[in-house]
Amino acid sequence: MNIILLGPPGAGKGTQAKILEEERGLKQLSTGDMLRAEIAAETPLGVEVRQIMDAGGLVSDDIVIRMIATRIDHPDCARGFILDGFPRTVPQAQALDNMLAQKNKNLDAVIQLVVDEAALLVRVQKRAAENPNAVRGDDNEDALKKRLDVYRAQTAPILPYYESKNLLKKIDGMASVEAVTESIREILD
Numbered sequence: 001m002n003i004i005l006l007g008p009p010g011a012g013k014g015t016q017a018k019i020l021e022e023e024r025g026l027k028q029l030s031t032g033d034m035l036r037a038e039i040a041a042e043t044p045l046g047v048e049v050r051q052i053m054d055a056g057g058l059v060s061d062d063i064v065i066r067m068i069a070t071r072i073d074h075p076d077c078a079r080g081f082i083l084d085g086f087p088r089t090v091p092q093a094q095a096l097d098n099m100l101a102q103k104n105k106n107l108d109a110v111i112q113l114v115v116d117e118a119a120l121l122v123r124v125q126k127r128a129a130e131n132p133n134a135v136r137g138d139d140n141e142d143a144l145k146k147r148l149d150v151y152r153a154q155t156a157p158i159l160p161y162y163e164s165k166n167l168l169k170k171i172d173g174m175a176s177v178e179a180v181t182e183s184i185r186e187i188l189d
């Protein structure tokens with residue numbers, strides 16, 4: 001089973017992806033985590049993307065498309081994957097369709113976590129306060145505002161793209177973690 005979790009920063013995609021990994025043996029593929037690993041390892045790619053990420057912008061489509069294309073062939077994705085943070089633009093969504101078609105794979109669902117934007121800043125601040133050692137370069141008010149602007153301008157346009165393919169399912173992302181997990185279960189079962 002291959003699914004996409006969609007929603008603005010702080011919507012809970014990563015939390016739900018980890019639960020799905022445990023429950024269903026699917027693999028979470030987070031382009032944000034992959035890019036942060038490149039930064040931590042100080043690779044040339046990490047050096048290239050760091051400033052863009054810290055400012056809340058998007059790295060280029062080519063980079064993330066290549067990352068996902070090599071990653072979904074890995075044996076740990078044999079039971080399926082959960083895309084978390086990808087695709088984030090219409091060209092990324094189109095590239096994903098092409099690569100899945102070439103590999104004879106398909107998408108089972110695109111799940112949108114619908115959240116109240118005003119609550120997101122509080123959530124992201126809470127994440128930083130609870131995990132001071134893991135504060136992300138983009139977990140600050142300015143970068144979050146920018147990430148929300150980018151989400152509205154570049155990522156939200158992929159919602160109608162998946163709606164037209166009858167893949168889009170919307171759930172209330174403001175509910176408790178358990179309730180969100182339950183809504184996802186209902187969609188997938």
Ligand code: AMP
Pocket residue numbers: 009031032033035052053054056057058059060061064084085086087088092138147
């Ligand atoms: P995330 O952890 O998903 O919130 O991603 C953190 C940052 O990584 C984003 O703000 C972007 O700078 C970059 N990033 C992650 N995924 C993508 C993507 N699919 N396309 C472009 N940039 C991305």
